[in-house]
Amino acid sequence: MQAFARVVETGSFTKAADTLQISRTSVTQQVQYLEARLRVTLLNRTTRKVNVTADGAAYYERVIKLLAELDDAETSLSNAAVLPRGRLRVDVPSSCVLHRGGQRVQTQGRYIVSVDDGNACLASWRNWLGVF
Numbered sequence: 001m002q003a004f005a006r007v008v009e010t011g012s013f014t015k016a017a018d019t020l021q022i023s024r025t026s027v028t029q030q031v032q033y034l035e036a037r038l039r040v041t042l043l044n045r046t047t048r049k050v051n052v053t054a055d056g057a058a059y060y061e062r063v064i065k066l067l068a069e070l071d072d073a074e075t076s077l078s079n080a081a082v083l084p085r086g087r088l089r090v091d092v093p094s095s096c097v098l099h100r101g102g103q104r105v106q107t108q109g110r111y112i113v114s115v116d117d118g119n120a121c122l123a124s125w126r127n128w129l130g131v132f
Helices: 002-010 013-020 024-038 054-082 094-099 119-129
Strands: 043-045 050-052 106-108 111-113
Touching: 002 013, 002 024, 002 043, 002 054, 013 024, 050 054
Parallel strands: none
Antiparallel strands: 043 050, 106 111
16 A cells, blocks of 8 residues: 555656665555455556556545554554653652752653752762663
């Protein structure tokens, strides 16, 4: 489906192959397989031009939506695998808490942010946690 969509978008098997970083022969075979499976001619080919048939245009409109959904699903999964999740428990020496005046520490994303100007304590947490 992706090869077919690229051929429609670029108007050429060669340009589609270049953008997909595969051979022109592979793109041609993928489109031919798709047409055989669907039992429909999606593209009219001449030696100089590629034109989309009416069935091909209708199919293309649905394919680009599916490819966008697939890309979105893959992106969300890859982002979920990269970003840490879950609860983080931080044990600090009581002297650090006293130095900070008992103020709470808030988390934003993956960073620990101090509520006040107690930078000395925050810097020691950075080194200890290896977050920064």
